[in-house]
Amino acid sequence: MTAANPVTTAREDGILVARIANPPVNALSAAVRAGLLAAAREAAADASVKALVLAAxxxxxIAGADITEFGKPPVPPSLPEVIDALEALDKPVVAAINGAALGGGLEVALGCHARIAAPGAKLxxxxxxxxxxxxAGGTQRLPRLIGAAAAARLASEGEPVDAAKAAQLGIVDAVAEGDLLAAAKAKALALVGTAPRRASALTDKLTPATREEFEQAAAAIAKKAGDNPSVAAILDCVRLTFDTPFAQGMAAEREAFKRLVADDRSxxxxHLFFAERESSRIPGQPKGTTARPVAKAAVIGAGTMGGGIAMCFANAGIPVTVIETSEEGLQRGLERVGQTYDISVKRGSLKPEERERRMGRITGKVGLEAAADADIVIEAAFEEMGVKKDIFGTLDRVAKPGAVLATNTSYLNVDEIAAATSRPGDVLGMHFFSPANVMKLLEVVRAEKTSPDALATAVEIGRKLAKVPVTVGVCFGFVGNRMLSKRTAEVERLLLEGASPSDIDAALAAFGFRMGACAMGDLAGLDIGWRIRKATGKKAPVADALCEAGRLGQKTGAGYYRYEKGDRTPHPDPAVTAIIEKLAAERGITRRAIPQQELIERLVFPMINEGARILEEGVAYRPGDIDVIWLYGYNWPAQNGGPMFYAGLAGLPHIVERLDRFAEQTGDESLRPAALLRRLAAEGRSFADLKESDVAALSAGAAPAKAPAAGA
Incomplete structure (x- = not known):
């Protein structure tokens, strides 16, 4: 097989076996589509062929369509044409599903008359x-095969099911116990002489009763999805299967697909899909760098963060020791971990026996000497430099040679922490996000002297812990929190100028955030930022005043909002308005009503500006890395693509003009556009045009290469 001919055929026992080989994931490139169509025609034309089996x-x-073809002129044959040709055969067509059958891969399988899956298959x-x-028919064939409600859930959630679940739903006819190809061939021969079971012609799953079931499911799906256009389109297309001929349904699906492909949200x-894949690659790593083996871990600190990190290791099957300074603090932390697992058991997302296995992987100890046999140690103590230096100085003495020593600091200088040891090459940052056992982002902070293999170890461990690791450089707050600090400063300014906490949160909700800045602050606890500000000499007049009044957020029943006992619903509080008005009057600020669009721009544009500075300094290696960090660490709305991608949608010249105006209005020169932002806007470019080499040049003090002239 070659790249030009990735599908080959062979006659075996009277069956034409078409084998797909398009590594790494057998994507449905134009060559694969052409090969499958040729196989269908070959099977139809040869009287000696009794059936066709598709294998890989x-x-x-087949992992799906070749999405690098999106936005390019279509190359025939189209996938619907290929699937129609397979389904139209009068001879049995059976799919032998050996691994992932995703997207277009599942649609190809649905065009077959039967499907046999290996036990480890995912569909x-x-x-x-x-x-x-x-x-290519997914919204039309699947509902006819398994029912509209089940099909709508599968397509709108986007999560694959395993072979056993696929068999239960009726997606596959059987799960092969032994040789998959042999089972598929046996199924094909058993079907010879029978009428082909074409999914497009099935009607038994589309009854008035199943329509009622579908509408109930669709209402729940739509409520959860909000204004996600692809979910709405999926539901509309699935609904057509009840009373629209298959051909018309296919035409409607295709139109919806083309409309979504052109949509900025799509x-x-x-962009985020490709950015996430790219973010896993570590820039500047020497070729052949490998990660160090990790069989045991240790986490210093049994608080909320430390316990959550320990759960990540236990969930991944890695034994972990949780270390505290006192037996009382240790037991309190372990009890909290157990209670968190208990909630999962109660919800049905974790079996009791698995809960016991995970708790069995967590050991509690008092004293840093307990880290002696760990291959990786993660410090999750108080966010104070003196505390962290003391811990790492002790770890330098007690940790075994070659152990990776990581700090979970969210702001502090990792180089300074590493200097407290005699082995700075082993030291780096692993910034988890709270709650650590839930949030997917992991900022891996590469210090000045971090060794390549220590860095590779942190990234690999991040993946094993089911995180999305993104490598960043050292600065105050790294990428995510440094940009967040700009939004936080604007929240303070806007509150004093006339906005209410509800106004700010409503603006961010309109932009697409699931939770506003003030409600999020109350959830996390306002005292966290207050403690950091006191340690660094910074001020936030409104937030500081709330904390001084004992309003620390949900845990005290009052923060930016008030909370009823046992209820997390935020309620506007006149007491907060009074505090803000008093602070504004003391500063001579005349408060005014601020339009929502201005609120959005003043909250978002300074973050984009800080992202440009972060790229200039080389703290982030790619604009997409910043977008991935904000997607997984701060719930940036995916339909906006992340701060740096969204800048292109908003228009860099517009952002520059608005930032200059904000700087003039407020007298805050830090709001002036970063040099990179101003330059790209002047050249008619966006952050998406920056290559990794451009960012590297920026951090070295050079300008990014200009885009080639048209026609060059």
Missing amino acids: EGRTF GLPEVKLGILPG KAMR
């Missing part, structure tokens, strides 16, 4: 995660 080499059946329609929908989600 490697660990994947799903993940297109919704790219802001689109299945465009483009944003595809």
